Amino acid sequence: MSEDRKRILGMLAEGKITAEEAETLLDAVHSAAVSEPAPEPVSSDEWPEGPSATGATPRFLYVKVTGGADKVDVKIPLAVLRAGLKLTSLIPSQALDQINDSIGEHGMSIDLNNIKPEDIETLIESLREMEINVQSDSGEHVRVFCA
Amino acid sequence: MNAFLPPLVIDVRVREEGRRVFWMWLPVVLLWPLLFVLLALALLVAVVLDLALWLGGAPFHRVTAALLGSLRVLSAVRGTRVRVDSDTTYIRVNIY
Numbered sequence: 001m002s003e004d005r006k007r008i009l010g011m012l013a014e015g016k017i018t019a020e021e022a023e024t025l026l027d028a029v030h031s032a033a034v035s036e037p038a039p040e041p042v043s044s045d046e047w048p049e050g051p052s053a054t055g056a057t058p059r060f061l062y063v064k065v066t067g068g069a070d071k072v073d074v075k076i077p078l079a080v081l082r083a084g085l086k087l088t089s090l091i092p093s094q095a096l097d098q099i100n101d102s103i104g105e106h107g108m109s110i111d112l113n114n115i116k117p118e119d120i121e122t123l124i125e126s127l128r129e130m131e132i133n134v135q136s137d138s139g140e141h142v143r144v145f146c147a
Numbered sequence: 148m149n150a151f152l153p154p155l156v157i158d159v160r161v162r163e164e165g166r167r168v169f170w171m172w173l174p175v176v177l178l179w180p181l182l183f184v185l186l187a188l189a190l191l192v193a194v195v196l197d198l199a200l201w202l203g204g205a206p207f208h209r210v211t212a213a214l215l216g217s218l219r220v221l222s223a224v225r226g227t228r229v230r231v232d233s234d235t236t237y238i239r240v241n242i243y
Binding site for chain 1: 212217219220223224226228230231232233
């Protein structure tokens with residue numbers, strides 16, 4: 001959520017503006033955001049705060065842990081995933097069946113035979129919309145996303 | 148070709164309160180000649196093995212592809228960054 005939207009909703013919560021005024025302001029903020037040029041894709045040295053909203057293919061997987069005693073930031077190139085999945089396609093089918101059985105024993109029904117090299121890009125593309133948020137009772141916040 | 152470029156440098160920094168900064172800068176690029184020699188030998192063995200498997204009618208003959216795929220995975224770790232900050236310690240790992 002953008003700072004402008006937060007501010008507007010805050011004003012609404014405090015009763016400084018009415019619901020109609022808030023709607024008008026939110027519409028105005030939305031129109032401004034739509035007319036603004038899309039920001040540049042994330043470079044390798046930047047640490048974004050959330051998933052990319054540009055629609056560009058994500059390049060990195062981010063894991064962020066905040067709110068606890070330690071603050072952790074991990075950035076992993078998605079090229080590792082891409083290369084790893086391509087390597088998976090080279091595994092003999094008999095071995096894949098054994099891996100599938102082993103994964104199934106741990107309660108996950110993933111069929112690695114279904115991962116085809118041509119699907120890898122689609123898979124990575126769809127990671128753009130993935131965001132995992134875990135909030136613990138102790139206040140630790142874990143976020144996993146791609147940008 | 149860039150997809151097969153192994154890491155150039157690994158930078159590790161650890162700082163603990165009351166201690167000197169531990170800084171390790173590993174120029175992995177200096178190990179490349181050794182890596183290339185090993186890779187060339189491994190590729191030669193893989194190609195011969197694949198050929199033998201193919202001629203023998205084995206259903207799997209992708210040892211060379213698997214070797215190159217492994218090199219691709221190794222190369223893909225370039226750009227990995229790890230930052231850990233606590234009240235008394237910080238850790239940085241950068242793979243360039």
